[in-house]
Amino acid sequence: xxxxxxxxxxxQRQDKAIAVARVVDLDGSGPRLPxxxxxxxEDGEVAGSVSGGCVEGAVVVxxxxxxxxxxxxxxxxxxxxxxxxxxxxxxxxTIHLFIEPLDW
Amino acid sequence: xxxxxxxxxxxxxxxxxxxxxxxxxxGPHLGSKMLVTPDEVDGSLGxxxxxxxxxxxVLGELAAGRTGIRRYGSQGQARADDVAVFxxxxxxxxxxxxxxxxxxxxxxxRVSKFLGYRVTVCDARPMFATKQRFPFANEVVVDWPNRxxxxxxxxxxxxxxxxxxxxxxxxxxPAITSALHTDVGYIGVMGSRRTHDDRTKRLIDAGxxxxxxxxxxxxxxxxxxxxxxxxTAISIVAEIIALRTGREVPALTNTxxxxxx
Numbered sequence: 001x002x003x004x005x006x007x008x009x010x011x012q013r014q015d016k017a018i019a020v021a022r023v024v025d026l027d028g029s030g031p032r033l034p035x036x037x038x039x040x041x042e043d044g045e046v047a048g049s050v051s052g053g054c055v056e057g058a059v060v061v062x063x064x065x066x067x068x069x070x071x072x073x074x075x076x077x078x079x080x081x082x083x084x085x086x087x088x089x090x091x092x093x094t095i096h097l098f099i100e101p102l103d104w
Numbered sequence: 105x106x107x108x109x110x111x112x113x114x115x116x117x118x119x120x121x122x123x124x125x126x127x128x129x130x131g132p133h134l135g136s137k138m139l140v141t142p143d144e145v146d147g148s149l150g151x152x153x154x155x156x157x158x159x160x161x162v163l164g165e166l167a168a169g170r171t172g173i174r175r176y177g178s179q180g181q182a183r184a185d186d187v188a189v190f191x192x193x194x195x196x197x198x199x200x201x202x203x204x205x206x207x208x209x210x211x212x213x214r215v216s217k218f219l220g221y222r223v224t225v226c227d228a229r230p231m232f233a234t235k236q237r238f239p240f241a242n243e244v245v246v247d248w249p250n251r252x253x254x255x256x257x258x259x260x261x262x263x264x265x266x267x268x269x270x271x272x273x274x275x276x277x278p279a280i281t282s283a284l285h286t287d288v289g290y291i292g293v294m295g296s297r298r299t300h301d302d303r304t305k306r307l308i309d310a311g312x313x314x315x316x317x318x319x320x321x322x323x324x325x326x327x328x329x330x331x332x333x334x335x336t337a338i339s340i341v342a343e344i345i346a347l348r349t350g351r352e353v354p355a356l357t358n359t360x361x362x363x364x365x
Contacts, residue, residue, distance in 0.1 A: 001117065034171045034173075035192050072135045
């Protein structure tokens with residue numbers, strides 16, 4: 001969260017709607033620990049990261065839906081071996097993200 | 105829509121004050137939040153009893169610097185799974201105290217800063233202990249290290265570190281004996297094998313026990329063959345990481361022979 005503060009401040013000053021995705025749980029090996037966070041604003045601008053770059057693209061899509069609907073959600077990303085183009089972690093771990101609007 | 109909790113969290117993180125955020129991520133009142141500091145609880149998870157139980161747990165997690173999920177009944181009951189709460193601790197940065205204002209100090213200050221430490225450089229010689237020489241230090245103190253430790257030693261804990269880089273017995277001995285009186289997690293002391301042997305004798309003469317000597321990482325750092333101040337700095341912080349994770353790696357403390365081969 002700490003590394004997001006500068007961008008969050010700027011986006012709030014610009015009155016942008018924002019969603020924040022946080023890693024809340026991890027099974028097996030994963031690149032980032034619980035607490036790793038990423039923020040997306042209504043224009044699709046991104047700050048921070050929640051993996052080694054494996055799932056960030058999909059998180060942007062989820063975050064934009066959260067901004068659109070205002071509904072919080074938990075999203076899980078796992079291993080992506082069986083479907084070559086599916087979104088997932090190549091390291092074999094599973095991460096659980098909680099994504100919510102920055103309305104608090 | 106802007107709330108009142110995020111600004112408080114942001115200000116505490118920026119001010120390096122300990123704070124934890126608890127968020128309901130499963131169950132009723134999804135997304136409801138509580139901010140907890142050692143002095144104050146803000147917000148609610150939607151149930152008074154749940155708030156009471158969680159705020160107590162959050163304080164414990166914050167003190168340990170832990171982040172993770174805890175599960176409760178809807179009124180805070182243990183061994184129930186109605187509500188999942190994600191507790192995120194924002195502890196202030198760990199401290200790195202570097203004694204001795206030498207070339208190695210500048211490199212270690214920079215690398216420590218990179219790893220998230222709050223860095224203090226301390227040396228009794230005003231000519232060397234300047235902010236200009238150590239731009240990456242949060243603080244440069246002109247004083248004897250043992251006197252600095254009289255002031256701040258009680259705030260040091262397991263995740264903090266002290267690096268004694270003076271390799272001058274006049275400064276080393278009082279600095280090390282003072283450091284051993286703190287709960288700091290890492291005490292590394294620089295010097296050649298010969299300096300180390302001589303210093304060990306002086307420490308024993310000064311009343312340092314074998315158990316206390318065993319706390320010292322001396323000569324400082326991992327045996328990776330580093331030569332430059334920057335490479336030495338990496339070997340020091342790598343040793344700190346390895347001690348935290350409990351990995352077996354070749355440390356100069358446990359090996360023999362010349363440090364620079």
